[in-house]
Amino acid sequence: MTGFLTNILNGINGFVNNYGWAIVLFTIFIRLLLLPLDIKNRQGMRKMQKIQPELNKLQKKYANDKVKLQQKQSELMRREKYNPMAGCLPLLIQMPILFAMFGAMRQIANEQTVQQVFTFLQGNEPLYEGWLWVKNLWMADSPFVSVAPNMQTIQMIPLNVWTDIFQKLTPETQEAIRATVTSLGGVLDFTTADGLKNSLPFIEQALLQVPAYQTALATMPGWTNLNFILFNVSVFVQYNGLLILPILAGASQMLMTKMTPGMSQPAGQDGQQQPGMNNFMKYFFPIFSVYICLTSNAGFALYWVVSNLIATASNFGVNAYFDHADKAAALLEGENTVR
Numbered sequence: 248m249t250g251f252l253t254n255i256l257n258g259i260n261g262f263v264n265n266y267g268w269a270i271v272l273f274t275i276f277i278r279l280l281l282l283p284l285d286i287k288n289r290q291g292m293r294k295m296q297k298i299q300p301e302l303n304k305l306q307k308k309y310a311n312d313k314v315k316l317q318q319k320q321s322e323l324m325r326r327e328k329y330n331p332m333a334g335c336l337p338l339l340i341q342m343p344i345l346f347a348m349f350g351a352m353r354q355i356a357n358e359q360t361v362q363q364v365f366t367f368l369q370g371n372e373p374l375y376e377g378w379l380w381v382k383n384l385w386m387a388d389s390p391f392v393s394v395a396p397n398m399q400t401i402q403m404i405p406l407n408v409w410t411d412i413f414q415k416l417t418p419e420t421q422e423a424i425r426a427t428v429t430s431l432g433g434v435l436d437f438t439t440a441d442g443l444k445n446s447l448p449f450i451e452q453a454l455l456q457v458p459a460y461q462t463a464l465a466t467m468p469g470w471t472n473l474n475f476i477l478f479n480v481s482v483f484v485q486y487n488g489l490l491i492l493p494i495l496a497g498a499s500q501m502l503m504t505k506m507t508p509g510m511s512q513p514a515g516q517d518g519q520q521q522p523g524m525n526n527f528m529k530y531f532f533p534i535f536s537v538y539i540c541l542t543s544n545a546g547f548a549l550y551w552v553v554s555n556l557i558a559t560a561s562n563f564g565v566n567a568y569f570d571h572a573d574k575a576a577a578l579l580e581g582e583n584t585v586r
Contacts, residue, residue: 248343249350256351266355267378270549277344278557285558289565298323352547356385357404360396361412364450367395368424372459381488381545388488388545391480395463398451409437427453492548493540499555500536503562504529 252273259269301323309316359376363385366373375383375394382394413421428435433449436442454460463485470482536555540548 248347249354252347252351253354256355265378266376266384266546267549270546271553274550274553275557278554278561282561285561286565289562290569293569348550349547352544352550356544356546357408358412359385360400361404361408363396364401364454365412365416365424367454367457367460368427369420370457378549380491383487384546385544386487387541387543388492388548389490389541390482390486390488392487393463393483394485394487395460402447406437406440406443409443413437488545492545492552493537495552496540496548496555497533497537499552499559501533503555503559504532
């Protein structure tokens with residue numbers, strides 16, 4: 248699925264000529280595709296909230312008879328036409344798509360990063376794929392990250408990407424890059440994993456000799472290796488972003504959590520609210536979203552944020568629709584009772 252999504256993204260990019268907008272369009276397409284499942288999931292969660300008081304009564308009444316409890320719960324769910332597994336289906340479908348999307352973003356980011364490295368090794372500054380305030384879509388949206396790929400990012404790129412990109416270069420370009428590395432007494436070998444491992448230190452040395460790369464890694468005076476106990480950060484002169492996507496990710500995730508029935512206020516078996524679980528659900532997912540978008544490239548962070556915003560708008564619309572339907576049903580039931 249990752250290869251399939253990668254091809255789709257590349258195809259959309261060929262049309263709009265910008266990976267940032269290609270990601271936005273692709274995310275909208277995916278969310279619209281999953282909308283029927285989201286509606287069904289929302290309907291199931293609302294029905295679960297409706298029958299929760301009855302389930303709590305059954306749990307109290309048959310606390311010492313588990314067999315009877317399961318029987319009565321099954322009867323209640325059949326009567327209310329509620330299927331617990333129906334709410335899991337959208338998640339089961341969306342999670343593989345999320346992982347595949349992450350893989351597609353990583354694949355494209357790796358390819359673009361290797362191309363940037365080879366451009367630097369030729370003594371030139373690459374043309375970065377930017378989007379609005381983000382200067383390089385394949386690095387994190389942060390002032391603590393340089394616009395140029397760092398060695399931590401470069402070392403995570405698998406062998407096949409180096410091999411594929413290098414083979415696509417002209418023989419003259421290959422020879423020029425190889426000469427740059429070998430002039431430092433190193434080798435350039437993309438045929439085996441060990442060959443790549445031995446080549447990476449010399450690639451780093453060669454990059455550090457390139458004036459354009461040195462400039463890209465320059466930090467602001469007084470803002471180098473700032474100690475925050477658990478980690479050190481530096482603010483780069485050519486920083487890559489403004490932390491907008493990670494902040495939006497956390498804010499949108501918090502809003503979406505509040506709008507999701509059963510998540511913002513989970514209930515226990517006695518029907519009472521559980522503040523500890525409530526706080527965990529309320530803050531864990533937003534913090535996790537911020538972390539993911541801080542440690543991933545801006546392309547994936549953009550996908551995450553747009554997906555959250557569309558899901559939030561969808562939740563708002565679906566909740567409004569069901570609220571209206573419930574009021575209409577209650578009004579109709581009241582009129583029938585009067586008659």
